[in-house]
Amino acid sequence: xxxxxxxxxxxxxxxxxxxxxxxxxxxxxxxxxxxxxxxxxxxxxxxxxxxxxxxxxxxxxxxxxxxxxxxxxxxxxxxxxxxxxxxxxxxxxxxxxxxxxxxxxxxxxxxxxxxxxxxxxxxxxxxxxxx
Amino acid sequence: xxxxxxxxxxxxxxxxxxxxxxxxxxxxxxxxxxxxxxxxxxxxxxxxxxxxxxxxxxxxxxxxxxxxxxxxxxxxxxxxxxxxxxxxxxxxxxxxxxxxxxxxxxxxxxxxxxxxxxxxxxxxxxxxxxx
DNA sequence: GACCGTTGCTTGCGTATTGCAAGTGACTTG
DNA sequence: CAAGTCACTTGCAATACGCAAGCAACGGTC
Numbered sequence: 331x332x333x334x335x336x337x338x339x340x341x342x343x344x345x346x347x348x349x350x351x352x353x354x355x356x357x358x359x360x361x362x363x364x365x366x367x368x369x370x371x372x373x374x375x376x377x378x379x380x381x382x383x384x385x386x387x388x389x390x391x392x393x394x395x396x397x398x399x400x401x402x403x404x405x406x407x408x409x410x411x412x413x414x415x416x417x418x419x420x421x422x423x424x425x426x427x428x429x430x431x432x433x434x435x436x437x438x439x440x441x442x443x444x445x446x447x448x449x450x451x452x453x454x455x456x457x458x459x460x461x
Numbered sequence: 462x463x464x465x466x467x468x469x470x471x472x473x474x475x476x477x478x479x480x481x482x483x484x485x486x487x488x489x490x491x492x493x494x495x496x497x498x499x500x501x502x503x504x505x506x507x508x509x510x511x512x513x514x515x516x517x518x519x520x521x522x523x524x525x526x527x528x529x530x531x532x533x534x535x536x537x538x539x540x541x542x543x544x545x546x547x548x549x550x551x552x553x554x555x556x557x558x559x560x561x562x563x564x565x566x567x568x569x570x571x572x573x574x575x576x577x578x579x580x581x582x583x584x585x586x587x588x589x590x591x592x
Numbered sequence: 593g594a595c596c597g598t599t600g601c602t603t604g605c606g607t608a609t610t611g612c613a614a615g616t617g618a619c620t621t622g
Numbered sequence: 623c624a625a626g627t628c629a630c631t632t633g634c635a636a637t638a639c640g641c642a643a644g645c646a647a648c649g650g651t652c
Binding site: 361389390391392414415 | 619
């Protein structure tokens with residue numbers, strides 16, 4: 331048995347600590363992942379090219395990688411929307427959709443403290459908070 | 462005037478988009494920054510070695526870098542707590558402390574969806590939400 | 593007063609992650 | 623049948639990360 335490797339544990343199983351914040355950041359704590367979740371949750375995007383077309387211009391290899399990670403982590407599921415060639419539509423699972431409060435909190439913080447950020451209509455925010 | 466450079470704009474001023482989520486992630490969207498904010502906000506840590514001692518074991522160069530970035534961004538302020546040698550205590554500004562709803566949302570998501578994460582006592586959570 | 597320990601960093605350097613550009617395969621359309 | 627679209631993949635250079643070590647300025651110990 332090699333040193334530094336524990337049996338039965340994949341790299342992704344490693345926990346930095348039992349902290350729920352740390353563990354959540356290990357899944358979505360980077361510059362891009364939550365933008366994909368945003369597109370799925372607030373803009374109803376489903377196809378690869380739609381994410382690709384977002385104004386932040388995510389590089390295509392990163393997008394592919396993040397979609398895979400989100401799928402493995404169970405936040406996103408893909409279902410074929412056509413055959414020949416098979417193409418998949420991406421959608422949030424209930425687990426993924428449950429990130430909405432995080433995104434809403436980020437929106438509110440950004441709006442309050444970063445000048446020039448887009449403010450969603452108050453009515454939309456109210457609606458999103460309700461459900 | 463050189464191409465690719467706009468006058469009066471530093472690199473940090475560049476916005477990927479007007480999205481408040483994207484802009485907030487540009488400040489705190491990495492694996493470590495919000496853990497420092499957590500330590501400041503929920504655990505009352507103030508000194509370098511206290512952050513260093515957190516269970517996630519942040520590398521010291523990253524810690525120094527993140528503290529600088531948070532300070533430049535106005536989320537953290539440092540004040541000397543001793544002379545000879547000068548040592549600084551770090552504290553959240555009101556802007557930084559306002560990230561509390563984001564952290565609470567991350568805690569709740571982690572608790573709900575990642576097995577084995579530490580659950581703060583319900584009373585503590587209630588208290589933090591109130592103010 | 594020569595050590596040892598602590599605090600708060602910085603520096604070097606190998607490795608991992610990013611990001612840009614170009615390429616690919618399976619089609620569809622003109 | 624050439625050109626275009628979609629959803630990726632691949633190559634590779636640049637950037638960021640992470641580990642270990644170093645270091646300055648003390649304070650305490652013997």
